[in-house]
Amino acid sequence: MITPLPHEKGFHVSWDQLHRDARALAWRLDKRGPGADGAWRAVVAITRGGMAPAMIVARELDIRTVDTISVKSYHAGGGKADTQREAEVLKSPDDAMMGDGEGVLIVDDLVDTGKTLELVRQLYPKAHFATIYAKPKGEPMVDTFITGVSQDTWIFFPWDMALQYVEPYRGKD
Ligand SMILES: O=P(O)(O)OC[C@H]1O[C@H](OP(=O)(O)OP(=O)(O)O)[C@H](O)[C@@H]1O
Numbered sequence: 001m002i003t004p005l006p007h008e009k010g011f012h013v014s015w016d017q018l019h020r021d022a023r024a025l026a027w028r029l030d031k032r033g034p035g036a037d038g039a040w041r042a043v044v045a046i047t048r049g050g051m052a053p054a055m056i057v058a059r060e061l062d063i064r065t066v067d068t069i070s071v072k073s074y075h076a077g078g079g080k081a082d083t084q085r086e087a088e089v090l091k092s093p094d095d096a097m098m099g100d101g102e103g104v105l106i107v108d109d110l111v112d113t114g115k116t117l118e119l120v121r122q123l124y125p126k127a128h129f130a131t132i133y134a135k136p137k138g139e140p141m142v143d144t145f146i147t148g149v150s151q152d153t154w155i156f157f158p159w160d161m162a163l164q165y166v167e168p169y170r171g172k173d
Pocket residue numbers: 001002046047048049050071072073085108109110111112113114115116117138
């Protein structure tokens with residue numbers, strides 16, 4: 001996990017916005033599969049952030065075969081922001097279903113440095129990689145995305161946030 005602290009800007013995504021963007025991603029992918037009919041064989045979510053987007057994409061495209069891959073990323077040099085990021089697979093999707101990934105849509109919420117997708121791409125080179133959001137460093141790793149944000153932006157997802165009271169701008173003295 002990269003901490004949000006060094007980031008200049010925050011991009012706050014509501015459930016409503018996420019739903020609309022995930023639908024836009026699904027519509028962009030519709031009939032773009034490798035087969036003659038353009039259908040996709042399966043959707044694979046990169047947990048955990050890819051699960052809600054993958055569910056929405058699978059629903060829009062009427063895909064019932066859904067699996068997950070769990071990737072944990074960490075800083076190789078002990079958690080410092082300037083150290084190399086590494087990634088490791090903790091749980092794999094069904095091997096027989098995946099093959100080399102052809103016809104499979106692999107979905108994540110965002111690509112940042114691209115380390116997570118780089119690892120999954122090595123395993124399933126023929127899969128199609130889709131994210132809702134993408135930062136410039138990670139863009140070469142993703143085939144389809146909806147919204148680009150700058151590298152110094154931290155994206156806040158609705159599952160990481162809660163509504164809370166804020167003091168009025170003109171408070172009592
Ligand atoms: O392009 P990268 O630099 O690899 O970063 C992108 C990944 O980081 C976040 O997941 P995280 O590993 O924090 O786990 P989570 O999905 O369980 O929140 C995000 O959901 C992406 O999967």
